[in-house]
Every structure is written in structure tokens, then in C-alpha cells.
Amino acid sequence: MHTGSAAQAGADPADASDLRRSAPQANRASLPRVDRRADASPRSAGSGRAERAAERVAALVQSVPPGSRLGTKEELRTLCEVSVGTFNEALRLLQARGLVTVKPGPGGGLFSAEQTPMVRLGNSVLALDAQEADVANAVRIRDALDPLLIEDTLWHASPADIAGLREHIAVMEKAVGDADPVAFVHANWRLHAAIAAITPNVLLGSLYTSLLDLIEGHTLSVLPASEQPLDEYIAHRHTLHRDLIDALDRRDRHEALRLIHEHNTTLAASEDPHAPS
Structure with a gap:
């Protein structure tokens, strides 16, 4: 059984990456x-x-x-x-x-930072730098790869791997309690990166984490995008991810795939049809 290790950052769109900038010479x-x-x-x-x-x-x-x-x-x-x-x-x-x-x-x-473009993801919005199209495309590809990683995790996750995933869930829960959507998004990305680290398929894991890095690297903040309060929405997303890890722990393939499908389709269903997807 392959044992993965938590990878670097990374999230989720509504689970809505690193955000970045620097400066000229100073004394x-x-x-x-x-x-x-x-x-x-x-x-x-x-x-x-x-x-x-x-x-x-x-x-x-x-x-x-x-x-x-x-x-x-x-x-x-x-x-x-x-x-x-x-x-x-x-x-x-x-x-x-x-x-x-x-x-x-x-x-x-x-x-x-140039705080202009945005990508709508579920009931939240990622406020981005100037790479809006790249981020939207990365999200689509990442979502398409999720079921492959879930299948690999069902087969290869060790008890230590599952314990590591639960640690990320705990960080997400704390962010919900702190009403900190930015911290939640980053914790969510870390969870998905940790799932990607479990697969023995090096190409799949590397591609997935690269997509997470791209998404996270161009995200500046997370904003509400509907009438539903953002804190309620991230609480729901936390529950969905917690249930997903429980299903992986039970090796419940049907439930795990159902949840990752809900994970991605609930995002797509609430996106603006005229927004990048």
C-alpha cells in the first residue's frame, strides 16, 4: 500500500492555492x-x-x-x-x-497586486490578479482529475494517510469557526494536495498539484457571491469534505465518488453561466 504525504498548498475553488507580490530596493x-x-x-x-x-x-x-x-x-x-x-x-x-x-x-x-478580475466558484468568488482565464481553466481541469485521485486514494491510502487528511479537515473546521474564508480556502487546497500525494501515479499527482499551485498563486481573496452568507457556505463545504474523508476511511467507493461528484457539480451549478468555468 502506497503511503502519501501531505503536499504543498493547496484548495478548492469554492473551497475556493499562494498570493504574491514584492518590492523595490530599500534601505x-x-x-x-x-x-x-x-x-x-x-x-x-x-x-x-x-x-x-x-x-x-x-x-x-x-x-x-x-x-x-x-x-x-x-x-x-x-x-x-x-x-x-x-x-x-x-x-x-x-x-x-x-x-x-x-x-x-x-x-x-x-x-x-492588481486586484481586478474575478472567477465565480460556487457561492464564493476568487478575487484574482490578471490571470483570470488561466485560473478558470485550471479549476476545470482540476475538477476533472478529482475522481481519478479518489479512486487511487480508495486503493492506496494507509491509516496514516487518512489520519493526515483528518488533520486538514480540522484546520478547515477551525477556519469555519473563525469565520475566515481565506484560511478555509487555503486549508481546503492543502487537503486536496494531500489527497494528490497519496496516488502512486506520479504524473497525475504532479499535474494536480501544479494546477492547485496555479489557482492559489493568483488568488488574492475570497468574497461572497450570492445571498447565502459566505460563512454558511464554507460550513457546508467543510461538512462535505469531512464526509468524503469518512467515506475514504470506510473504503466506501460509491459514497466517495458520489461526494466528489457533489463537490464539483454544486460548484458548477451555482456558477454564473456567463462567467468563465
Whole structure:
């Protein structure tokens, strides 16, 4: 039996990715000093450094027009004088706040966010940067691959894999309790990435997680898209995912496939027919 490990980020459309941006050169002397108090735990100290790095980059974002290139991740990490892990955490904070976006390839890097296009997904809307069509297409392909991953999970998931999936469900439940749709969406993406990590089909898993990365990488925020309150909607989505993991645990193929079908068709049914799908 193949044992998968939780992959990186990743969600869901209504379960509605990383959100990204960066900034031009600034005076290093003005950077805040790292808190080295003896009573600060490694985790709290690291979080504090990430928050200060995020504030530094946010200040740079405010100084440039939307869509401006801020530099590479390494350039900004060096500017902030933090470790790779700390800067990645700072980047997640910036993306969650819709301040930056990341573009790959030559001429890519971190950019100040352009908060314009949107893709409607179920009873929520993903507010995106300028890659609306790419995200909409990635969502369609991702949904088409979901049943294949569920089939593989039914055959190959170990008890440890199922336990790992339940941990993601718990994070989603906390986001519901906190009324935090952005955190919910990211936790949902992580759950789906963890499911993708279970398949022994390397090509399928790699393609799926790449699609999740694309969706997450261009998402700036999550907004309500209908009269149903967004907090009620994500609570429903949490229940659906919890039931799906229960079905996988029981090796109930019929129920698991029914739930993943509901997962995707309830999104499609509530989309605007004139919106990208």
C-alpha cells in the first residue's frame, strides 16, 4: 500500500492555492532588528520576524503602482535579512492580504497586486490578479482529475494517510469557526494536495498539484457571491469534505465518488453561466 504525504498548498475553488507580490530596493539600515529575547519561543520569534518582513515588503508595495515588479524572492529575502523559511511565511501573509503576486519565468518575480478580475466558484468568488482565464481553466481541469485521485486514494491510502487528511479537515473546521474564508480556502487546497500525494501515479499527482499551485498563486481573496452568507457556505463545504474523508476511511467507493461528484457539480451549478468555468 502506497503511503502519501501531505503536499504543498493547496484548495478548492469554492473551497475556493499562494498570493504574491514584492518590492523595490530599500534601505537595509531601516529594517527592524530580529527579536532575540531569551524568553521568546522559536515559533513565536519566527512568526514575529515573518510579520516584520511582511510589513517591510508591504511598505514597499505602497510606494509603487499596482502591477509593479518588486524583485525576485531572493532579492526581497536579502533585503529583509531573514531566512528562506521566514520569508516564505512572510510571503504567505502578504498573499493572504492580497498585496503581492508571483509570476514565474524570465522577467518574473514578485509584483504588487492588481486586484481586478474575478472567477465565480460556487457561492464564493476568487478575487484574482490578471490571470483570470488561466485560473478558470485550471479549476476545470482540476475538477476533472478529482475522481481519478479518489479512486487511487480508495486503493492506496494507509491509516496514516487518512489520519493526515483528518488533520486538514480540522484546520478547515477551525477556519469555519473563525469565520475566515481565506484560511478555509487555503486549508481546503492543502487537503486536496494531500489527497494528490497519496496516488502512486506520479504524473497525475504532479499535474494536480501544479494546477492547485496555479489557482492559489493568483488568488488574492475570497468574497461572497450570492445571498447565502459566505460563512454558511464554507460550513457546508467543510461538512462535505469531512464526509468524503469518512467515506475514504470506510473504503466506501460509491459514497466517495458520489461526494466528489457533489463537490464539483454544486460548484458548477451555482456558477454564473456567463462567467468563465
